[in-house]
Structures are given as C-alpha cells and as structure tokens.
Amino acid sequence: MRPKPILSGCSVMVARIDITSEEILVGPHRLRALLGVPPVSTGIVIFAHGSGSGRLSPRNNHVAAALRMHGQATLLLDLLTHEEELHRRNVFDVELLADRLRSATKWVRNNSELRHLPIGYFGASTGAAAALIAAADDAAIAALVSRGGRPDMACAALPSVRAPTLLLVGSLDGPVITLNQQAFMALTCPKKILIVPGAGHLFEEPGTLDQVIAHARKWFAIHFAHYKEGEQ
DSSP, rough: OOOOOOOOSOHEEEHHTTTOOEEEETTTTTTTEEEESSHHHHHHEEEEOOOTTOOOOHHHHHHHHHHHHTTTEEEESSSOOOHHHHHHHHTHHHHHHHHHHHHHHHHHHHHHHTTTEEEEEEEEEEEHHHHHHHBBBBTTEEEEEEEEEOGGTTTTGGGGGGGGGEEEEEEHHHHHHHHHHHHHHHHHHSEEEETTTOOOOOOOSSHHHHHHHHHHHHHHHHHHHHHHHOOO
C-alpha cells in the first residue's frame, strides 16, 4: 500500500515541497520520514539533521526539494523516536544517531524500488558527525556532504571514511571553520572544503542556502555517476 502524500498548510514553501514527498516509517524503530523520488533518479540522498531538528527542517526540506528537481531522490527522517527526543542527551549522541542512519541505509538497500540507487548522505551540524561515523568503512556510500557540520565529533571515524566528502562552512562561522579544516586534514577519502561567503552557522543569510544547494547537487551528481560507472 502506497503511503499518502503529505499536504501541509504551514506555508506556501512547505506545501509545495510536501506535494512531492510521502510520509513513511523507516526501519525497525519505525522512524518518521519523508521520501521523495523523482520519476528518473540518479541516486538517493539521506539527510542527517542537526541537534533538535528532524524531517520537517525548513532548510533541509528546501535543499531536498531542489535536489529532487535535479533528479536526486531524498529521504528526510527523524533519527530519534518521540520518546527519545525527550532526553536531551540523545540529541548529541552521535553514535546513536549514526546507528539510526545505518538502519535507514539498510532500509533503502532492502527496498525493491530504491536499492538500485547510489546512496549519499547530507549532514548538518551534529548530523554531519553521525553521517561521517555511519559512512566509515562503508564502500557503498557514494558521496557525503556536510553543511555547517561538526566533524570533530566524529574524529575517530574520519580516517575510515571512504565516501567522497564535501565540507561546506559559512565564512561567519569562525570556530566551526577551524574544526572543519582540522577534520579535512584527517580525512583520507576524496575530499573538498568550501567556505560559503557571508554565511553563518545556519545559512539563514539571503542566497547562502542556494549556494549550498548548488555545491551539494553538483557533488552528488558527479559521485553518483562515478559510483554507477564503478559498478559496471
């Protein structure tokens, strides 16, 4: 049975995005998620949100909608159950979040409609640390993008990450720039770091999130194609 499309009256932007997303439950923990699959998809991007955020994150939904417009499927999910969200410590437990991300990845690989798609991770803030930990030693992750991430929280996993990794940091996010530069040096995979001019930690400044979208879309497109070529 196909899940029902989400129809939200919260705002014009969210309503437009939700038309192309479906509310589903993912994995053994029945995590709430939004799945959007274009008619022709080159890969699927699983989102790992930052502390206190989830599948309804306006910024990540905006990014996801743009990726879908360019033929990249998206899965935005809550990495914690409602009961787990009540305990603040879980929000910063990147090992727990990484385990949930692995569970969602396994769900995609077992889904008959999605398992042929290369998989990418898009992580924000602490979600980026979870994505890096989940990607460590997993050769089947085709690409990873971090937006304002905290890769320092995944320092032990960084040398084992094999997925091509793009670190995006705002030029106004001083301390996090340093943390990303240090993580960049520890990564041994194909990698790139970009400083987005005029952007703070949340990329709320006009035009900055559009720059994130442009860089992320291109990164996923290139490495999804490379991954498919490697399978042949």
